[in-house]
Amino acid sequence: MNLDSADRKFGWMEKRQQMKETLQLFIDSLKDELYSLSQDIWSQPELAGNETHAHDRLVRFFSQRDQNWTVQSHYQLPTAFRASWGPVGGWGGEGEPVLNVGFLCEYDALPDVGHACGHNLIAEVGAAAAVGLKAALENQLELPVPVKITVLGTPAEEAIGGKINLIQAGAFTDVDLVFMAHPAQQDASFLPTVTIAEVSVKYHGKASHASAYPWEGLNALDAAVLAYNNLSLLRQQLKPEWRLHGIIKHGGVKPNIIPAYSELEFYLRTPLLKDLCDLKARAEACFRAAAVATGCQVEIIYPTPTYYNILPNATLANLYESNGKALGIEFPEQPASFSGSTDFGNVSFVVPGIHPFFHIGTGALNHTEEYTEAAGAEKAQLYALRTAKALAMTAVDVVCCPDLLLQVREDFNRARLKLEE
Ligand SMILES: [Zn+2]
Numbered sequence: 218m219n220l221d222s223a224d225r226k227f228g229w230m231e232k233r234q235q236m237k238e239t240l241q242l243f244i245d246s247l248k249d250e251l252y253s254l255s256q257d258i259w260s261q262p263e264l265a266g267n268e269t270h271a272h273d274r275l276v277r278f279f280s281q282r283d284q285n286w287t288v289q290s291h292y293q294l295p296t297a298f299r300a301s302w303g304p305v306g307g308w309g310g311e312g313e314p315v316l317n318v319g320f321l322c323e324y325d326a327l328p329d330v331g332h333a334c335g336h337n338l339i340a341e342v343g344a345a346a347a348v349g350l351k352a353a354l355e356n357q358l359e360l361p362v363p364v365k366i367t368v369l370g371t372p373a374e375e376a377i378g379g380k381i382n383l384i385q386a387g388a389f390t391d392v393d394l395v396f397m398a399h400p401a402q403q404d405a406s407f408l409p410t411v412t413i414a415e416v417s418v419k420y421h422g423k424a425s426h427a428s429a430y431p432w433e434g435l436n437a438l439d440a441a442v443l444a445y446n447n448l449s450l451l452r453q454q455l456k457p458e459w460r461l462h463g464i465i466k467h468g469g470v471k472p473n474i475i476p477a478y479s480e481l482e483f484y485l486r487t488p489l490l491k492d493l494c495d496l497k498a499r500a501e502a503c504f505r506a507a508a509v510a511t512g513c514q515v516e517i518i519y520p521t522p523t524y525y526n527i528l529p530n531a532t533l534a535n536l537y538e539s540n541g542k543a544l545g546i547e548f549p550e551q552p553a554s555f556s557g558s559t560d561f562g563n564v565s566f567v568v569p570g571i572h573p574f575f576h577i578g579t580g581a582l583n584h585t586e587e588y589t590e591a592a593g594a595e596k597a598q599l600y601a602l603r604t605a606k607a608l609a610m611t612a613v614d615v616v617c618c619p620d621l622l623l624q625v626r627e628d629f630n631r632a633r634l635k636l637e638e
């Protein structure tokens with residue numbers, strides 16, 4: 218069912234339009250406060266897992282708005298939070314399942330360059346969309362399903378993967394939809410991201426005098442070199458989009474001592490999670506073969522959790538695009554390719570959601586000093602606020618049309634099923 222037929226069926230076209238206008242006006246009325254929120258986070262950049270100032274600032278933003286937000290600071294992780302509002306509406310009476318609409322705020326920065334990924338704007342957009350949706354919903358007691366809003370502060374995206382910890386802690390189990398948006402070089406409702414597994418490999422050999430008694434040693438550097446070469450040969454047999462790249466981190470201490478210890482660090486990336494398992498198995502075989510050949514012991518460690526690729530949701534993406542276009546957002550027909558990774562990928566495997574990218578008025582690239590400057594500039598506000606509006610308007614569509622919600626869930630199930638093919 219498309220939007221028009223959903224409207225004909227439920228007679229909600231006008232009401233939905235009103236709700237969208239309400240949220241736009243509300244977000245505009247809050248623009249100074251939202252800019253100040255973003256600036257406060259931007260001017261005090263904090264690294265993954267250490268975002269205490271951003272956490273406190275966002276907790277204050279929601280707890281001081283009105284008493285109807287229930288705010289849990291330090292939720293599951295020291296610098297995560299949860300703010301909830303509702304439920305309101307519903308035709309089915311008491312006991313009817315609640316539709317919980319989630320918005321995510323990221324707020325970690327990068328070493329040396331501050332907010333070069335613009336996560337201060339992600340926090341602002343998530344907060345603006347959530348309070349905008351609330352303004353649209355609060356006088357609508359006749360909604361088809363009872364609706365609740367949940368904002369999750371999700372720290373440590375640039376390292377560690379805070380969202381993965383939050384998934385494991387059950388933070389998403391009662392959330393039905395998730396929305397967030399990420400600053401980039403263009404507007405796009407969906408861009409494919411890649412999975413990433415970081416692997417650390419340690420070889421333990423046996424030291425000996427390299428000239429007097431070389432036959433007594435087990436050369437851990439040889440193991441590392443063999444592993445590096447094995448992987449270089451493996452690369453020839455990989456699909457073009459697959460990546461493996463790495464370094465030798467430790468390779469011995471002195472030429473006349475046979476190295477007893479060596480260490481490699483590699484990143485493995487594939488567009489699809491199912492391929493990453495294959496790549497990991499093949500890389501591990503290379504690491505082990507080097508240990509066998511040299512008589513060394515090998516340890517293969519994955520120090521951080523794997524970031525998954527983002528699963529697409531065509532219904533949410535189409536709704537976001539039509540709402541965005543109504544606000545003047547231009548979506549390039551052929552979005553530029555992008556090979557980044559995000560822990561939102563893991564969220565997209567457990568809850569239907571979207572993670573659009575948005576232009577912030579600069580040609581600079583993420584993770585550069587120029588991008589840091591642009592993410593803090595007033596010019597970015599226009600782009601951030603209209604992105605927040607488009608997200609909240611998309612939520613309005615789904616909240617008002619149960620058939621659209623069904624479609625969103627079907628898209629999600631289809632994308633998950635495809636993984637098993
Ligand atoms: Zn980022």
Ligand SMILES: [Zn+2]
Pocket residue numbers: 334375583584
């Ligand atoms: Zn980044």
